[in-house]
Amino acid sequence: MRREIQFQLNGREVSAQVAPHESLVEVLRESFGLYGARESCGQGMCGCCTVVVDGRAVSGCLYLATLAEGASVSTIEGNEELDAVQQAFIESGAFQCGFCTPGFILMTRQLLDEQPDPDDEAIKHYLSGNLCRCAAYPEIIEAVKLAARKRRKA
Amino acid sequence: MKRATQSTETPQVGRSVPRLESWLKVTGRAEYVHNLRLPGMLYGKIFRSTVAHGRIKRIDVAAAQALAGVYRVVTSREVREVIPDPYYGPAFHDQPILAIDKVRYVGEPVAVVLASDPHVAEEAVHLITAEYEELPAVYDEVEAMTSKAIVHEVLRPAGTFPDLKHLKDRKNTNVALEFRLRRGNAEKAFRDAHRVFEHRFSTQQVMHTPLEPLVSVAESTESSLTIHTASQSPSFVRIEIARLLGWPENKVRVRVPFLGGGFGAKLYIKLEALVSVLSLLARRPVKISLTMEEQFFTITKHASTFRIKSGVSKEGRILARECEVWWNGGAYADIGPRVTQKSGFTAPGPYDIEHVAVDSYALYTNLPPAGALRGFGIPQLVWAYEGHTDLMARELGIDPIEFRRRNLLREGRPQATGTVMKDAALEKVLERISVLMEWGKPFDRGAGTIRKGRGIAIGFKACVSPTTSLAAVNVNADGSCIVYCSTADMGQGSDTAMAQIAGEVLHMAAESITVVHSDTDVTPYDMATLGSRSLFHMGNAVKLAAEDALSKLNVLRKELGLAADCPIPDIFKKKYGMQAGNVAGAGSYIPSYKSPDANGLTDNATPFWMVGASGVELEVDTETGKVRLTRLVNVADVGTPINPKIVETQISGAAIMQLGFTLHEKMQFDAQGQLRNASFAEYKIPGMLDLPASMVNEAVVAEQKTGPFGGKGVGESGTFGVSPAIANAIHDAVGVRLTALPLSAESIWEKLK
Numbered sequence: 001m002r003r004e005i006q007f008q009l010n011g012r013e014v015s016a017q018v019a020p021h022e023s024l025v026e027v028l029r030e031s032f033g034l035y036g037a038r039e040s041c042g043q044g045m046c047g048c049c050t051v052v053v054d055g056r057a058v059s060g061c062l063y064l065a066t067l068a069e070g071a072s073v074s075t076i077e078g079n080e081e082l083d084a085v086q087q088a089f090i091e092s093g094a095f096q097c098g099f100c101t102p103g104f105i106l107m108t109r110q111l112l113d114e115q116p117d118p119d120d121e122a123i124k125h126y127l128s129g130n131l132c133r134c135a136a137y138p139e140i141i142e143a144v145k146l147a148a149r150k151r152r153k154a
Numbered sequence: 155m156k157r158a159t160q161s162t163e164t165p166q167v168g169r170s171v172p173r174l175e176s177w178l179k180v181t182g183r184a185e186y187v188h189n190l191r192l193p194g195m196l197y198g199k200i201f202r203s204t205v206a207h208g209r210i211k212r213i214d215v216a217a218a219q220a221l222a223g224v225y226r227v228v229t230s231r232e233v234r235e236v237i238p239d240p241y242y243g244p245a246f247h248d249q250p251i252l253a254i255d256k257v258r259y260v261g262e263p264v265a266v267v268l269a270s271d272p273h274v275a276e277e278a279v280h281l282i283t284a285e286y287e288e289l290p291a292v293y294d295e296v297e298a299m300t301s302k303a304i305v306h307e308v309l310r311p312a313g314t315f316p317d318l319k320h321l322k323d324r325k326n327t328n329v330a331l332e333f334r335l336r337r338g339n340a341e342k343a344f345r346d347a348h349r350v351f352e353h354r355f356s357t358q359q360v361m362h363t364p365l366e367p368l369v370s371v372a373e374s375t376e377s378s379l380t381i382h383t384a385s386q387s388p389s390f391v392r393i394e395i396a397r398l399l400g401w402p403e404n405k406v407r408v409r410v411p412f413l414g415g416g417f418g419a420k421l422y423i424k425l426e427a428l429v430s431v432l433s434l435l436a437r438r439p440v441k442i443s444l445t446m447e448e449q450f451f452t453i454t455k456h457a458s459t460f461r462i463k464s465g466v467s468k469e470g471r472i473l474a475r476e477c478e479v480w481w482n483g484g485a486y487a488d489i490g491p492r493v494t495q496k497s498g499f500t501a502p503g504p505y506d507i508e509h510v511a512v513d514s515y516a517l518y519t520n521l522p523p524a525g526a527l528r529g530f531g532i533p534q535l536v537w538a539y540e541g542h543t544d545l546m547a548r549e550l551g552i553d554p555i556e557f558r559r560r561n562l563l564r565e566g567r568p569q570a571t572g573t574v575m576k577d578a579a580l581e582k583v584l585e586r587i588s589v590l591m592e593w594g595k596p597f598d599r600g601a602g603t604i605r606k607g608r609g610i611a612i613g614f615k616a617c618v619s620p621t622t623s624l625a626a627v628n629v630n631a632d633g634s635c636i637v638y639c640s641t642a643d644m645g646q647g648s649d650t651a652m653a654q655i656a657g658e659v660l661h662m663a664a665e666s667i668t669v670v671h672s673d674t675d676v677t678p679y680d681m682a683t684l685g686s687r688s689l690f691h692m693g694n695a696v697k698l699a700a701e702d703a704l705s706k707l708n709v710l711r712k713e714l715g716l717a718a719d720c721p722i723p724d725i726f727k728k729k730y731g732m733q734a735g736n737v738a739g740a741g742s743y744i745p746s747y748k749s750p751d752a753n754g755l756t757d758n759a760t761p762f763w764m765v766g767a768s769g770v771e772l773e774v775d776t777e778t779g780k781v782r783l784t785r786l787v788n789v790a791d792v793g794t795p796i797n798p799k800i801v802e803t804q805i806s807g808a809a810i811m812q813l814g815f816t817l818h819e820k821m822q823f824d825a826q827g828q829l830r831n832a833s834f835a836e837y838k839i840p841g842m843l844d845l846p847a848s849m850v851n852e853a854v855v856a857e858q859k860t861g862p863f864g865g866k867g868v869g870e871s872g873t874f875g876v877s878p879a880i881a882n883a884i885h886d887a888v889g890v891r892l893t894a895l896p897l898s899a900e901s902i903w904e905k906l907k
Contacts, residue, residue: 017385041833
């Protein structure tokens with residue numbers, strides 16, 4: 001039932017044996033020891049499982065791993081040094097338990113790629129698919145704006 | 155709030171140190187049990203009851219057992235091979251590890267399938283069948299008082315609480331605990347009062363939904379167990395599992411890394427007893443990770459009904475108050491009896507009332523069990539007494555803030571139990587809300603179909619007592635420092651706060667200190683991370699431990715003839731001739747406490763009071779009933795903030811969470827007790843778009859004199875005032891009074907028709 005797929009993971013060529021029913025999050029966890037994308041609600045409603053496939057954020061708990069064949073996949077573990085978004089999240093205290101944080105950071109990067117200077121409304125709409133039960137939302141909005149400033153300066 | 159950034163800046167306390175684990179959390183590398191995999195590990199998937207109340211006639215596991223890849227199927231019969239009396243719980247030993255003879259709610263665990271592949275285990279669960287003889291069920295907490303449907307034939311109080319002992323073996327009742335308080339003569343005072351008001355309020359059942367769902371792993375040898383669990387109460391887990399197995403505490407090791415949220419869901423025993431038994435049966439490590447859906451069948455927040463009656467004088471002083479509160483505890487007591495008592499005694503609210511009568515009932519029903527959720531029952535109480543307060547002020551024609559001002563408990567005055575208020579900044583908090591809301595200024599009431607209103611509410615809470623925390627502080631030969639404590643950091647920032655407290659004593663930067671996470675073989679006993687108790691109790695223990703280490707270092711300096719400011723590494727070099735050795739300080743803290751008497755009275759009910767208030771401005775669309783919050787102001791007395799930024803985030807986060815419980819969230823059951831919305835697709839928690847247009851979160855300048863550096867708990871205070879402030883503002887906007895949560899657009903629209 002399993003077959004080998006090849007794809008790019010955080011910039012490296014990799015291969016994995018995957019079963020047809022396995023999600024991308026499962027394969028990242030079981031085959032590559034990457035835990036930053038987390039299954040939480042299991043329905044694509046919360047954003048904890050966010051993974052970037054070919055430059056677009058997907059819900060890794062719903063995305064079948066086999067579809068990643070030949071794709072470029074990146075996760076929160078991808079960058080060696082903290083980027084402007086991660087730094088801004090720390091400086092703004094934009095998390096509590098941290099479980100949803102990787103998803104928010106990946107979505108924020110995508111937001112700032114599309115809109116370098118988003119206002120509060122744009123931020124709220126873009127990140128409305130990510131849930132934070134600790135509700136650090138005001139701090140997250142602050143962090144997104146800080147990250148935008150940091151990126152513009154750089 | 156002010157934020158300093160210099161890591162070497164002193165003092166450590168009062169500085170907004172970024173969380174110690176910041177890097178781990180923004181890189182996805184923080185350790186959660188969610189991530190844990192052990193060699194040879196099996197996954198357990200749970201088969202659950204489909205009826206609300208029934209006798210188990212037959213469980214057929216043959217097809218599941220026969221499925222390729224299934225290691226074993228376990229029911230209560232196998233559980234009893236390991237633990238003959240497998241009932242657990244913090245207040246009552248009423249909950250079986252797997253259902254025995256009877257099921258008591260839809261979703262109760264009945265059997266477990268073990269397999270190396272969790273998908274196989276899940277597939278096999280679908281092959282299990284069970285037959286039940288259905289029994290009459292009861293769902294409503296008030297009906298449960300008199301219902302013929304009896305959830306537990308016999309009550310089984312745990313021996314741990316002396317005040318529950320009289321309930322042992324009591325039969326034919328759903329009342330798990332009845333708390334009673336009588337002060338003065340309320341009945342007579344009602345007769346003498348100028349006006350008497352009576353209202354009834356209710357709250358709905360909701361769930362914590364931590365984004366890391368409940369998860370536990372156990373690994374075992376023939377005579378020892380290690381449990382890795384997302385738990386807020388590792389010490390309790392150790393003691394309770396040891397009791398169930400009849401083992402000494404040192405054979406059960408409980409380890410807790412970071413928690414992906416807790417909010418009271420991850421307390422006491424949840425999956426720990428189950429994975430322990432499974433691991434002992436299978437002789438392999440076993441992991442159970444609940445799905446989001448399954449969390450709703452595990453632990454919830456009490457639905458409640460509250461009848462409140464007050465007698466008021468001509469001058470607008472509340473003379474007497476009668477409170478009757480029914481707590482819907484679901485099928486197992488969990489910590490419900492403590493909620494009933496420890497919250498029950500504050501049911502009359504933060505007001506100076508001479509004549510008080512409280513009856514608070516913990517009830518069993520055939521719903522998923524209820525426990526503690528960010529406030530230990532307080533938000534349910536404040537919802538009722540602050541709605542009641544607002545309605546009375548309205549009827550009496552007195553401004554709602556002025557009415558509260560006239561009746562508020564002042565420092566030094568006795569609360570309902572007779573305990574005198576101390577370090578409770580009720581007045582300050584109320585006045586600050588008034589200022590931030592610009593209460594004295596004219597308010598735009600809107601026009602046409604968009605009407606505007608505003609409202610406020612204030613609540614208070616006594617910290618649960620008496621509870622114990624121990625800590626150890628180790629100073630290494632190079633001068634670096636490690637704090638050992640069993641407080642679980644579930645996002646509240648306890649690691650950072652404890653490092654700041656130790657750093658303050660030892661004159662070290664908090665960022666340089668390591669905090670070891672709970673490991674009952676390593677970290678000392680702690681009652682639990684709950685009820686906003688840790689900063690105060692564990693904070694005091696860490697402070698004492700750090701002071702102990704400091705005094706030992708000073709003794710060494712003296713013995714070795716070193717200067718009083720001799721650097722720490724030089725002390726060890728002189729003592730041991732090289733970089734060697736360490737100094738360990740220990741601290742333990744338990745506050746004084748006096749149990750309430752037969753009338754619920756005591757002069758020492760709590761080590762500290764928490765105060766929280768909210769002010770709301772909102773718009774109601776009269777055509778749809780939709781509410782839009784334009785402003786939410788939350789003010790709390792947190793003593794002196796140890797970390798101002800984290801305190802602010804805690805107040806804000808608590809208020810937004812309560813916003814969900816106020817406007818959206820509700821577990822919806824059908825007539826058979828089947829939950830219909832156990833998923834995020836149908837159970838809506840607050841997201842970005844639900845934020846109020848503007849929000850202010852503030853801690854008043856205050857000091858908890860008995861707290862570490864003036865600090866006290868903050869995790870729950872932001873929840874207190876939110877729900878009633880919103881209901882009061884809706885009333886102000888459109889003249890509609892809602893007395894049941896949640897305040898849905900539909901319920902408002904129904905009343906507007």
